[in-house]
Amino acid sequence: xxxxxxxxxxxxxxxxxEAFTVYPVIxxxxxxxxxxxxxxxxxxxxxxxxFHIKVDLLRSVPMFTKxxxxxxxxxxxxxxxxxxxxxxxxxxxxxxxNEMFFLSNGVVEILLPSADx
Numbered sequence: 590x591x592x593x594x595x596x597x598x599x600x601x602x603x604x605x606x607e608a609f610t611v612y613p614v615i616x617x618x619x620x621x622x623x624x625x626x627x628x629x630x631x632x633x634x635x636x637x638x639x640f641h642i643k644v645d646l647l648r649s650v651p652m653f654t655k656x657x658x659x660x661x662x663x664x665x666x667x668x669x670x671x672x673x674x675x676x677x678x679x680x681x682x683x684x685x686x687n688e689m690f691f692l693s694n695g696v697v698e699i700l701l702p703s704a705d706x
């Protein structure tokens with residue numbers, strides 16, 4: 590439900606009011622997956638809610654917990670969404686990384702090479 594998404598992700602009340610005003614029918618829908626809820630909302634609300642979800646995600650990472658809301662907001666604006674398909678490799682052992690990944694939804698499996706290669 591949209592209401593659960595708003596509360597879980599600490600979406601500000603002003604944005605919540607906009608979402609409930611623009612798309613009140615969704616409150617009664619039996620939708621379990623947040624991504625489908627988001628897709629039913631107008632683009633401007635999807636962007637606002639996605640931004641707050643990113644801030645909330647950053648706030649949950651221990652190395653970012655002491656950052657101010659202003660800094661978290663600046664970082665959230667820099668985050669890019671990426672989606673991986675099941676069985677898709679995100680990064681391989683030994684690769685030099687120049688990115689940081691945050692898992693906001695789903696599950697990943699970490700495969701390490703065995704001692705004999």
